[in-house]
Each structure stands twice: as structure tokens, then as C-alpha cells.
Amino acid sequence: MKRIFIVLLALAALCACSQEKKVMARFVPERSDDFVFENNLIAGRFYGKALEGNPTSPGLDIWVKLPGKLVADEWYKGFETQSDEYYHHDHGGKDCYKVAVSLGGGASAPLIDGKLCYPATNYRSWEIVEESPEKVVFTLHYPQWQTPDSVMVALDKTVTVVPDTYFCAVEDVYTFEGTDTLAIAAGMNIHAALETVEKQLVQPGRVAIWEHASDQTFEPEDGMLGVGVVMPEADGTSLSEDGSHLLVWKYVTSGQPVRYSFGSCWSKGDIKTAQDWFETVVSQ
Secondary structure (H helix, E strand, O other): OHHHHHHHHHHHHHHHHHOOOOOEEEEEHHHOOEEEEEOOOOEEEEOOHHHOOOOOOOOEEEEEEOOOOOOHHHHHHHHHHOOOOHHHOOOOEEOOOOOOOOOEOOOEEEEEOOEEOOOOOOOOEEEEEEEEOOEEEEEEEEEEEEOOOOOEEEEEEEEEEOOOOOEEEEEEEEEEEOOOEEEEEEEEEOOHHHOOEEEEEEEOOEEEEEEEOOOOOOOOOOOEEEEEEEOOOOOEEEEOOOOOEEEEEEEEEOOOEEEEEEEEEEOOOOOOOHHHHHHHHHOO
16 A cells, blocks of 8 residues: 555656746846746746846837747747847747837836836846746845935835736735825826837726737838736836836835736737737736
């Protein structure tokens, strides 16, 4: 009986080891300190120290891809071994989204007098909080910076990635000095100057767009991108003062978590139309 039990334990361990990995997140020192993440439907990255100035931005960079396998490690390997433009060309998906200095496809920042106040640096340290084939949780740390009205702010951003969804959950914890409360806005760059957006959705606590590729520097793109942010407990939903972002925002005290989710899709995958994407966002 004891021998059978040992065999069963060994088989269970073997199954666990061989379980197909559906999520990943890692630090990418070989490419300017990126921090990349993905599940079987979406992928994206945040910018690290080595990329500061090119750009210095908290924005989430969306990578579109076909549903199925994980691709980030393959794309970074192509970047190293074939061309530094590798993942800007279609290999079952690609990077065709322009972030620059913005929230990109779902980051957050303090909103003061109608203006977004970005961190002075990219994330400077990271940690994997939890990791398994079905779930990965990571935290990025943005060191303290000063807003134009002299509020000192720091950010710990925790992202949870699970399979079979177009959305990732976020918990942003802002600690600050110099004010009792702060409006924190999460949202997306609508690339107003590039006129990429075909349709947009604005509801209490939910914003989304359906747009053409915003970065076609390397090759034309005939698919469409969906981007969405959902904050059920938001205090407000608005367009940024300069018209560049759709935002959901909430007033918080220092150390109070801001919880929301960001998501994206590609029309070459399972979500083909703006209506399908907006229904997906509303269902979150």
C-alpha cells in the first residue's frame, strides 16, 4: 500500500511538472530592462531603467498575438539573434502599438488639475510574488517623484496574470506626502494626433477603444486593436484635459489600493469587431 502511495505521489508530481504553461512574466535584461508578461491570449510589457529617456514612461506597451501559445521568449530570442526589429514584424502577432510618454494601454498615474503626472523614472525594481503554470503575480516599484504641486509620490504596481481572459487585474498602491487625498487615473492613450480610433466606449467605470495600429513604422497592419480599462469602483470617467487619454479615476488616501483591470485584443484572433470587444469590456 505504501509503495502504491509513493507511486501516486510521483505521478502527481510528474503531471504537475509537465502541465502546459499558460502564463509567464519575467524581467528582460537582454532588452533594456523590459518587464514582459503574457497569457494564452494577450501580451504586454512595461519599461525599465535602461530605457529611460527613450522613453521614460509608465505606459503599458501592448503586443498583439494570435490565441494559443506563449510567444514573448521566442520574440525576444529573435530580437537577439536575428534583428532588433524582429517583434515589430508579424510572427503570429507583433508590437504595433505606440506608447511614447503616456499611459499606453492601461497604466495609471496621479491626476492633478486635470493633468496626468507621470513618474520621473521607469520602474526600478521588481519581484515575482506568485508563479505557477496557471497564474503569475508580479510587482513593479516606481521610486518617489515630485508632482508639479509638490506632492511626493511613489508607486507599487501589482499585476495578476491568469489564462483564458483578455484582461489582467491590477492593484496600484500609491504612497504620498503633501496632500490628504489624490485622484489616481487609469486609462489609455487614444492616439488623437494619429487619428487611429474608429470607435470608443465610455461608461461609468469602463472605457475602451477600437483602433488601427498606432505604430506602423516597420510594416503595415490590416488588423484592428481593442484596448479597455475597467475600474468598477471609479469615482469618475472622463477624457483627459489635453484630449489624449480616456480615463477612469478614483480618489484615494496614501497607501489605499486602486484596483482595476486592463485588457486588449487583436481582430486577427477570436474578437473580430468593435461590438464584440465592447461587449467583452462591459462583461468585466
